Amino acid sequence: MKRRTPEERYQYAIRKQQKALEEFAAHEIEWAGDLIAWYRLNKMEIPDDEYRACAFFINNEYLRKPGSLSLVYSMYLRCRRELPEVTKETAFDLLAFRYKSYAMVLKKGGYDG
Numbered sequence: 616m617k618r619r620t621p622e623e624r625y626q627y628a629i630r631k632q633q634k635a636l637e638e639f640a641a642h643e644i645e646w647a648g649d650l651i652a653w654y655r656l657n658k659m660e661i662p663d664d665e666y667r668a669c670a671f672f673i674n675n676e677y678l679r680k681p682g683s684l685s686l687v688y689s690m691y692l693r694c695r696r697e698l699p700e701v702t703k704e705t706a707f708d709l710l711a712f713r714y715k716s717y718a719m720v721l722k723k724g725g726y727d728g
Contacts, residue, residue, distance in 0.1 A: 635688075636684050636685065636688060639684070639688050639691065640672065640677060640684060643672045643687075643691075644672045644673060646672075646710060647668070647669035647670075647672040647673050647714070648669075648673065649710075650665065650669055650710055650711065650714060651666075651669055653707060653710075662711075662715070664714075664715050664718035664719070665711055665714040665715055665718065667718045667721070667727065668714040668715070668717035668718040668721065669714060671683075671687075671717070671718075671721060671726075676726075680726045682724075682726075683721065683724065683726040686720055686721070686724045686726070687717050687720060687721065689720075690716050690717055690720045691713070691717075693716075694712075694713050694716060698712070698713075
């Protein structure tokens with residue numbers, strides 16, 4: 616039986632984390648589009664920081680910036696833990712706040728482009 620190279624062992628060890636990040640990125644791309652559409656439907660101007668975070672997902676910038684998706688994912692987990700439960704009345708505000716938080720963490724991490 617052939618032994619795995621260190622590279623293959625590493626890839627095997629992180630497969631669950633990669634899958635979680637891929638799923639996170641997929642649903643955040645969808646939510647980013649929804650946030651932009653919500654602002655457009657309400658004829659409101661989207662704030663620059665929220666737009667920057669939406670563009671980060673829609674333009675797949677996380678693929679060109681190693682470590683940025685993990686950083687944003689940690690902020691997502693923190694928001695889920697600390698923010699109140701989502702209701703119909705607060706859904707838009709919480710989504711907007713979450714994307715503001717993403718923009719803040721990207722800027723602090725040096726990934727703001």
